[in-house]
Amino acid sequence: MPMVKTSTLIYICDNLDDENEKVIDVDAYTRKEESEYEVVWQFLDDLLIEADQNLVKKVINQISQR
Amino acid sequence: MIQNKTDQELVQSYLEGDVSSIETLINRHKNKVYTYIILTVRNQHLAEDIFQDTFIKVIKSLHEGKYRDDGKFLSWVIRIAHNLIIDHFRKEKQINTLTKRDYEADVFNTRKFSDGNVEDFIIKEQISNDVRSLINELPDDQKQVILLRHYGGLSFKEIAEQTNVSINTALGRMRYALINLRKIIKEKNITLTVN
Numbered sequence: 001m002p003m004v005k006t007s008t009l010i011y012i013c014d015n016l017d018d019e020n021e022k023v024i025d026v027d028a029y030t031r032k033e034e035s036e037y038e039v040v041w042q043f044l045d046d047l048l049i050e051a052d053q054n055l056v057k058k059v060i061n062q063i064s065q066r
Numbered sequence: 067m068i069q070n071k072t073d074q075e076l077v078q079s080y081l082e083g084d085v086s087s088i089e090t091l092i093n094r095h096k097n098k099v100y101t102y103i104i105l106t107v108r109n110q111h112l113a114e115d116i117f118q119d120t121f122i123k124v125i126k127s128l129h130e131g132k133y134r135d136d137g138k139f140l141s142w143v144i145r146i147a148h149n150l151i152i153d154h155f156r157k158e159k160q161i162n163t164l165t166k167r168d169y170e171a172d173v174f175n176t177r178k179f180s181d182g183n184v185e186d187f188i189i190k191e192q193i194s195n196d197v198r199s200l201i202n203e204l205p206d207d208q209k210q211v212i213l214l215r216h217y218g219g220l221s222f223k224e225i226a227e228q229t230n231v232s233i234n235t236a237l238g239r240m241r242y243a244l245i246n247l248r249k250i251i252k253e254k255n256i257t258l259t260v261n
Contacts, residue, residue, distance in 0.1 A: 059122060
């Protein structure tokens, strides 16, 4: 079976001209990628920092004054 | 329900005069955009300024018809934030002059301590700050790729264009970032819980 790097497959899927143009079933590879780096994705999700709601209010105020 | 609308529907409603639509849209994506900015600039006050400038520019660009809907509104916003960060550091000529200590002190000192159990809050804050600082153990080029990919959802082609490198380089940086980050996480045995 021909082997290909997961990152190469991700790139191909990212950049297909037609999203329906599936040339290969990547589910197995995607699951492998997700599982291999699950700890990293979880780490990055946990890292999400909440933006202060006042910042949104300031933006809305600024556009309202225009 | 306005919350059920897609990004594009909210953009359209806003352009037709409904300001609440843009507020919903900003609220939907604010945390990812803010996280991308603060992890990149490592200074809370600067991050807040760039956050506001980003959405002001987003709104201006929407009015000018510069947004082409391809279902990737967040990626577009992150690209605007990224360009504003680059512009800022070009102007200030102070890339990498902020120390980790500046960043941690800044974030820690400006948090609100009024709610809940103060001791728990401080411990959680300390853990969060420690964890956040780990991302800065990655080389800047690797950090940039992983943040653009994870928070912005950019494709590798877009990341390559945004960071002026080849696609192969972007892919390589992502791969090394993932490997390094997993190693760092394992070494530090990270947990975000307070017992």
